Amino acid sequence: MTYGITGIKKGAGPGEQVPLRRELDEWYFSKDLNDLNQRSLFIYALQKFMDMTPDPDNPNDLSYFSIAGIHGEPLKPWDTKDSKNDWYCAHGTTLFPTWHRPYMLLYEQRLYEIMRDLIPTSFASQDQAAMFHAAETWRLPFWDWAMKKPAWDPTNPDSPKNLGPNVAPNVPFILTQKTVEVKTKTGATSVPNPMWRYILPGNKQHPDRKTFKAYGIGDVDEGDLKRYSDCKATSRHPTTHDPNNRLYSSSWVNGEEQNWQKITGELQGAVDVNSNTLPETVYRLFSFRPSYEQFGTEGWSEGQPPKFYASLEGIHGRIHVFTGGAGQMGEVAVAAFDPVFWMHHCNIDRLLAMWQDLYDDKYLKWMNESKDSRTPLAPFHKDTKGTSYTSVSCSFQQKDLGYTYPELQRWLDKYKTNGVFDKQKYQKQLRTTIELKYSTTGKSALLLPENDGIAAAHVSAMTTQNLAVENFPLALVQRAEQTKAITQKPLTMPTASWEENDYIVNVVYDRFALRGNPYLVRIFLGDVPQGPPFYFEDSPTEVGLVYNFSTPVNRRGTGPEGCQNCKTQKEQGMLSSGQVILTDYLVENITKEREQRGLTLTSLSREEVVAYLKKNLHWRISDRNDVTIPKEDMPSLKISVATGKVTHHAEVSRFSEYGDYEVLWAVTEGRLAGANPGELGLPA
Numbered sequence: 003m004t005y006g007i008t009g010i011k012k013g014a015g016p017g018e019q020v021p022l023r024r025e026l027d028e029w030y031f032s033k034d035l036n037d038l039n040q041r042s043l044f045i046y047a048l049q050k051f052m053d054m055t056p057d058p059d060n061p062n063d064l065s066y067f068s069i070a071g072i073h074g075e076p077l078k079p080w081d082t083k084d085s086k087n088d089w090y091c092a093h094g095t096t097l098f099p100t101w102h103r104p105y106m107l108l109y110e111q112r113l114y115e116i117m118r119d120l121i122p123t124s125f126a127s128q129d130q131a132a133m134f135h136a137a138e139t140w141r142l143p144f145w146d147w148a149m150k151k152p153a154w155d156p157t158n159p160d161s162p163k164n165l166g167p168n169v170a171p172n173v174p175f176i177l178t179q180k181t182v183e184v185k186t187k188t189g190a191t192s193v194p195n196p197m198w199r200y201i202l203p204g205n206k207q208h209p210d211r212k213t214f215k216a217y218g219i220g221d222v223d224e225g226d227l228k229r230y231s232d233c234k235a236t237s238r239h240p241t242t243h244d245p246n247n248r249l250y251s252s253s254w255v256n257g258e259e260q261n262w263q264k265i266t267g268e269l270q271g272a273v274d275v276n277s278n279t280l281p282e283t284v285y286r287l288f289s290f291r292p293s294y295e296q297f298g299t300e301g302w303s304e305g306q307p308p309k310f311y312a313s314l315e316g317i318h319g320r321i322h323v324f325t326g327g328a329g330q331m332g333e334v335a336v337a338a339f340d341p342v343f344w345m346h347h348c349n350i351d352r353l354l355a356m357w358q359d360l361y362d363d364k365y366l367k368w369m370n371e372s373k374d375s376r377t378p379l380a381p382f383h384k385d386t387k388g389t390s391y392t393s394v395s396c397s398f399q400q401k402d403l404g405y406t407y408p409e410l411q412r413w414l415d416k417y418k419t420n421g422v423f424d425k426q427k428y429q430k431q432l433r434t435t436i437e438l439k440y441s442t443t444g445k446s447a448l449l450l451p452e453n454d455g456i457a458a459a460h461v462s463a464m465t466t467q468n469l470a471v472e473n474f475p476l477a478l479v480q481r482a483e484q485t486k487a488i489t490q491k492p493l494t495m496p497t498a499s500w501e502e503n504d505y506i507v508n509v510v511y512d513r514f515a516l517r518g519n520p521y522l523v524r525i526f527l528g529d530v531p532q533g534p535p536f537y538f539e540d541s542p543t544e545v546g547l548v549y550n551f552s553t554p555v556n557r558r559g560t561g562p563e564g565c566q567n568c569k570t571q572k573e574q575g576m577l578s579s580g581q582v583i584l585t586d587y588l589v590e591n592i593t594k595e596r597e598q599r600g601l602t603l604t605s606l607s608r609e610e611v612v613a614y615l616k617k618n619l620h621w622r623i624s625d626r627n628d629v630t631i632p633k634e635d636m637p638s639l640k641i642s643v644a645t646g647k648v649t650h651h652a653e654v655s656r657f658s659e660y661g662d663y664e665v666l667w668a669v670t671e672g673r674l675a676g677a678n679p680g681e682l683g684l685p686a
């Protein structure tokens with residue numbers, strides 16, 4: 003029977019009101035009784051979901067294993083008996099953002115169904131009404147990996163440190179805990195945390211099925227062989243995957259140690275560097291005002307403007323490798339087995355929903371003009387009749403999908419004029435939220451001498467609310483603290499604008515260059531560290547990376563023939579693009595008078611920056627095992643630098659305005675993997 007993915011239809015309020023998908027840590031630390039009930043329900047339901055015996059040969063199997071397997075291996079059809087082999091892969095296409103929307107709905111719906119079923123046997127009768135209400139109003143939380151969070155104290159969930167101050171992007175707190183507290187019929191107790199790892203459940207009918215291999219999960223020939231087939235659980239940044247290592251069983255096979263500290267390090271960057279452009283990368287998805295195609299997918303085309311090399315898909319891939327390393331989250335075919343996959347992709351859906359509401363005209367243009375918008379998002383069905391989801395049918399309609407996000411509560415009175423929804427007010431507030439939470443480059447530029455006057459105005463207006471949310475550079479915060487300017491007054495900002503040069507590194511790459519296996523292109527300002535490991539936190543000159551988040555063709559699809567989408571992209575030589583922001587790091591090097599290779603940068607002037615980058619910009623290619631890949635082996639890789647003009651605005655509802663980008667060919671000309679004049683379809 004076809005499984006109808008409807009979302010959760012319970013819990014809606016009057017009018018357009020629907021329950022919120024909330025930020026994971028905000029929800030987790032809430033002391034609201036309904037939220038506490040939801041937390042217990044979520045832990046119980048996820049554990050029960052994971053404990054379901056897999057039956058991947060059954061196309062209607064609703065176990066955690068089979069739902070996760072839709073994303074890649076074990077290459078089995080789901081919710082159909084048709085063995086068509088070109089399904090289940092939207093990577094590298096405009097369907098990438100929308101394909102994952104019904105996938106998240108499916109996961110959310112399954113957890114709700116399990117919550118509802120377990121309440122009568124898991125909770126005291128006097129608590130059951132409250133528990134049903136909690137289940138009906140629960141929605142899947144998202145992990146906002148670009149927002150500032152506290153430096154966690156994992157030894158004490160009740161520590162005040164876990165409530166602030168917010169300092170930098172971080173791993174969800176729940177991923178630091180091996181056990182969590184839940185409510186029972188008689189009180190509270192601690193149970194194993196199902197978010198720690200997914201453990202393959204036992205199989206009474208087939209007791210020999212103890213590893214992923216027994217269910218069709220294969221190995222990856224990626225440098226040193228990735229033995230996913232040996233695994234009994236998922237792992238994050240495993241210490242080893244070498245069967246000759248004494249830690250192989252605990253670290254790789256059983257996932258006993260989840261190195262969450264490595265995730266924090268990757269998200270925050272080098273410990274000796276204050277700049278972090280992960281939030282700014284998200285900000286520019288909105289402030290650059292791309293088309294839907296440019297926003298959604300990392301696919302590259304000849305002549306693509308330098309401004310539009312970043313994408314939602316590209317940033318999403320970076321978070322996969324930051325989170326998993328050489329573990330499951332870093333590998334397309336098995337990523338969805340890691341329970342944090344769903345919170346990560348819930349955030350991707352949130353960013354898509356925000357973009358759709360901010361640029362509804364651009365999305366409508368794509369829906370009306372592209373035949374892809376009506377392509378079935380297999381294998382997901384809207385109803386038991388087998389009606390397929392398409393990008394049109396899952397465009398962001400809150401009431402239809404049964405959820406929304408905190409930033410998108412269109413029914414609130416503050417978005418009304420004379421009792422009627424006011425789109426301009428709504429979009430203005432949305433821009434304000436994005437500006438406050440994610441912009442970094444404009445604030446970094448305030449440290450430059452020519453912006454001292456505007457910086458002083460910012461310092462005088464800085465509040466505790468500013469510090470909790472915004473990404474001010476440390477030096478500016480310290481200046482405010484020294485002048486005792488931080489107050490509890492309402493959020494206000496000066497009205498002013500300032501202009502600067504902006505610098506970015508663009509990368510064009512072939513996802514299938516290494517037979518489709520994953521690799522990273524790391525960008526450095528200064529000397530390149532010698533030898534592995536190449537963790538971001540340990541590399542003070544690293545400023546960012548591009549990750550291809552790919553897999554061999556035969557590891558996607560629903561059969562040994564592999565994924566037709568991947569095969570087509572490979573055969574046609576389709577290329578992808580990524581982007582790394584330089585400006586924040588250049589400003590930090592200026593203000594700290596940091597000498598690199600005999601040069602000390604003193605301004606963002608084009609002439610000075612070009613000379614500086616010719617000596618100091620470097621790149622290294624490696625696989626996820628930190629094995630360096632010779633640049634000569636990557637003939638399609640093209641790295642370029644571009645500069646543009648930007649006007650930043652103190653008015654929080656105005657995005658920075660970026661434009662007039664042109665390639666600085668002199669920085670990369672004649673270098674291995676460097677772009678040369680006339681390449682990329684751009685003017686020499």
